[in-house]
Amino acid sequence: MGARLLAAATAEFAERGYAGARVAEIARRAGVTTGAIYSRYRGKAELLAEAIDAATSGEFDELFTDHRFSGRMEDILRIAGSHLIDRGTAEERRAAHGPGLLLESFTAARHEPDVTAMLRSRMGDRHERLAQIVDAAKAGGGIGDDIDTTALVTFCHALGLGFLLLEVVDLPLPDRPAWEALIGRLLEALAEPGPDAPG
Numbered sequence: 720m721g722a723r724l725l726a727a728a729t730a731e732f733a734e735r736g737y738a739g740a741r742v743a744e745i746a747r748r749a750g751v752t753t754g755a756i757y758s759r760y761r762g763k764a765e766l767l768a769e770a771i772d773a774a775t776s777g778e779f780d781e782l783f784t785d786h787r788f789s790g791r792m793e794d795i796l797r798i799a800g801s802h803l804i805d806r807g808t809a810e811e812r813r814a815a816h817g818p819g820l821l822l823e824s825f826t827a828a829r830h831e832p833d834v835t836a837m838l839r840s841r842m843g844d845r846h847e848r849l850a851q852i853v854d855a856a857k858a859g860g861g862i863g864d865d866i867d868t869t870a871l872v873t874f875c876h877a878l879g880l881g882f883l884l885l886e887v888v889d890l891p892l893p894d895r896p897a898w899e900a901l902i903g904r905l906l907e908a909l910a911e912p913g914p915d916a917p918g
Contacts, residue, residue, distance in 0.1 A: 722773075724749040724756065729770045733820050737767060737827030737834060764833035771820055771841065796852065796875070800902035803882045804892045822883055846872055862909045871909070 727748035731740045742763060746753045760766045828835040849872045856862040862871070885892070892898070 724751060724759075725770050725773045728766050729773065729820060732767055732770060732823055736823045737763065737831065742766075762833065764831065764837050767820075767824060767827075767834065768837040768841065771824060796856070797899075797902055797906055800878075800905075801895070801899050803879065804895060804898050822887065825880075842876070846876070849875055860910075861906075866909055 724745070728740075728745045731745045731748060735741075735744075740763065742753050742756055745766070746756055749756075756766065760769070824834055824838055828838050850868050853862060853866075853868045853871050857864050857866070857868075893901075
């Protein structure tokens with residue numbers, strides 16, 4: 720029942736938003752009773768949290784196993800930046816539900832304290848994982864030790880969430896070579912200065 724229920728919840732939240740989603744309709748789509756849902760989840764916010772986890776759970780693992788990752792933690796940041804424009808067609812992005820689900824969650828969080836708490840927890844987990852990546856890159860010299868970890872992680876979050884907003888209106892994205900060149904320049908600026916660097 721778990722996978723079927725989460726697929727039904729993901730579709731319902733993505734189509735109707737958090738406020739419009741109905742537990743009864745999620746139950747109908749999944750072929751279960753509302754009682755079965757409430758026996759596993761305290762309410763819609765908890766069901767939304769698990770649906771988001773299911774839709775995005777492999778994101779960090781994919782970065783670590785990407786064939787372009789050559790062993791330096793800063794390469795993960797490079798790959799993560801390039802993944803922002805590898806989202807497929809608009810139809811494929813809508814079918815995936817993950818980005819839309821996250822956006823719906825942020826909208827609901829303005830009025831629903833349970834959703835706010837859930838998002839704070841999920842974003843806090845992502846912050847910690849990204850901070851570990853940044854700190855490991857600092858230890859290896861790929862990112863300068865004078866760069867504030869929280870500032871860089873916040874920049875990464877803001878960039879990723881900004882791309883979600885661009886998808887809503889389906890704005891054109893930059894060509895991949897131009898985008899990767901920009902990411903490369905940013906990483907060069909973040910790198911530990913060499914012994915011959917001025918200053």
